[in-house]
Amino acid sequence: MNILRFQDLVSAGRVAGRRVFIRADLNVPLDDQGAITEDTRIRASLPCIEQALGAGAAVMVTSHLGRPSEGVFKPEDSLAPVARRLGELLGRDVPLVSNWVDGVDVAAGQVVLLENCRLNKGEKKNDEALARKMAALCDIFVHDAFGTAHRAEASTYGIAEHAPVACAGPLLSAEIDAIGKALAAPKRPLVAIVAGSKVSSKLTILKALAEKVDQLIVGGGIANTFMLAAGLPIGKSLAEADLVEEARAVIDAMQKRGAAVPIPVDVVVADRFAADAKATVKASTDVAADDLILDIGPQTAAALAEQLKSSGTIVWNGPVGVFEFDAFSHGTEVLARAIAQSPAFSIAGGGDTLAAISKYGIERDIGYISTGGGAFLEVLEGKTLPAFEVLQRRADSAK
Numbered sequence: 212m213n214i215l216r217f218q219d220l221v222s223a224g225r226v227a228g229r230r231v232f233i234r235a236d237l238n239v240p241l242d243d244q245g246a247i248t249e250d251t252r253i254r255a256s257l258p259c260i261e262q263a264l265g266a267g268a269a270v271m272v273t274s275h276l277g278r279p280s281e282g283v284f285k286p287e288d289s290l291a292p293v294a295r296r297l298g299e300l301l302g303r304d305v306p307l308v309s310n311w312v313d314g315v316d317v318a319a320g321q322v323v324l325l326e327n328c329r330l331n332k333g334e335k336k337n338d339e340a341l342a343r344k345m346a347a348l349c350d351i352f353v354h355d356a357f358g359t360a361h362r363a364e365a366s367t368y369g370i371a372e373h374a375p376v377a378c379a380g381p382l383l384s385a386e387i388d389a390i391g392k393a394l395a396a397p398k399r400p401l402v403a404i405v406a407g408s409k410v411s412s413k414l415t416i417l418k419a420l421a422e423k424v425d426q427l428i429v430g431g432g433i434a435n436t437f438m439l440a441a442g443l444p445i446g447k448s449l450a451e452a453d454l455v456e457e458a459r460a461v462i463d464a465m466q467k468r469g470a471a472v473p474i475p476v477d478v479v480v481a482d483r484f485a486a487d488a489k490a491t492v493k494a495s496t497d498v499a500a501d502d503l504i505l506d507i508g509p510q511t512a513a514a515l516a517e518q519l520k521s522s523g524t525i526v527w528n529g530p531v532g533v534f535e536f537d538a539f540s541h542g543t544e545v546l547a548r549a550i551a552q553s554p555a556f557s558i559a560g561g562g563d564t565l566a567a568i569s570k571y572g573i574e575r576d577i578g579y580i581s582t583g584g585g586a587f588l589e590v591l592e593g594k595t596l597p598a599f600e601v602l603q604r605r606a607d608s609a610k
């Protein structure tokens with residue numbers, strides 16, 4: 212993807228003395244007292260800020276926090292706790308600036324945090340006047356918030372259209388590279404694991420991937436719907452009977468290309484949805500009318516794990532069972548460990564998928580862990596994210 216990268220501007224000496232506006236994702240969870248409970252996103256944003264400061268820029272950073280009403284300031288929507296934590300991590304004072312749209316005082320070598328950008332009227336609908344004002348604050352706009360890359364808002368999209376220079380920060384660049392490696396020019400065989408609770412929420416992903424991948428591993432409620440499509444009994448399991456035709460279409464599309472959707476040969480069932488429910492392994496042909504399938508069986512997991520070993524690229528979204536309950540976590544754990552051990556380039560994303568990765572402590576063994584939940588899913592759906600589109604357009608017109 213032809214996109215200007217902030218790193219390239221730094222290397223070319225084009226950043227010193229410039230006003231740099233960084234759109235970061237500092238949307239951290241806060242407790243009821245307003246204390247930060249988890250600061251990964253702030254730490255992840257440091258490289259870009261440090262790079263800009265190191266290059267001698269005048270640095271402005273902003274982010275959204277929560278979902279405030281535009282034009283209405285409430286103390287709980289303030290980035291004040293983020294400014295404090297950012298200051299601790301950078302080892303310097305980070306002043307928080309309110310009402311910044313019409314002008315910001317910041318000198319070269321300094322960094323300021325601009326108050327929650329979603330407080331500005333017109334942010335969400337990408338108001339052009341607002342975007343132009345933001346763009347006028349800077350010489351260089353840096354998009355470094357992949358989590359917002361699927362949205363076109365004033366601080367993520369409009370500003371990129373109007374700023375003198377618009378580029379991708381290190382976090383966004385890393386996402387672009389990993390996504391390109393996994394989907395644009397993947398090492399084959401390319402295997403996707405699409406699992407989790409609902410087919411409906413991931414149907415577009417299944418259809419888009421059915422055109423690309425060599426193998427589509429389904430799990431969770433999604434596998435149950437595919438089992439129905441294959442004519443297997445699923446008892447009381449979570450499934451979407453109205454989507455059986457769609458599931459069959461995905462299977463057909465894959466078959467036409469000589470690719471496959473492996474259907475589980477065995478499953479782990481429970482009599483109720485509970486952590487202490489008794490887990491019974493059954494052949495998938497033997498599922499009884501009152502059974503609930505909560506995991507793929509050991510034979511299925513072992514066969515899939517074997518295939519993952521010889522994959523070239525693995526894309527993973529969704530746990531294949533109710534991994535939150537230990538008795539039904541084995542399928543997800545076996546696949547997670549197989550992905551970790553596979554020489555394939557792997558890319559994983561999704562809220563619960565990240566929770567599973569952290570539960571099994573395999574963070575370091577995944578090629579790339581995507582930080583943008585919704586944005587990652589939209590990439591898998593085959594959509595061009597607005598952030599990528601606008602940065603590409605700016606880079607093309609600068610040629």
Ligand code: ADP
Binds near residue numbers: 430432528529
């Ligand atoms: P992600 O957040 O990674 O995109 P999802 O939200 O789509 O994943 O799905 C994760 C959820 O699906 C988990 O909470 C898990 O317990 C649930 N799940 C997985 N398998 C089953 C199943 N067989 N029956 C019911 N729920 C399931």
Ligand code: MG
Binds near residue numbers: 563
């Ligand atoms: Mg989820």
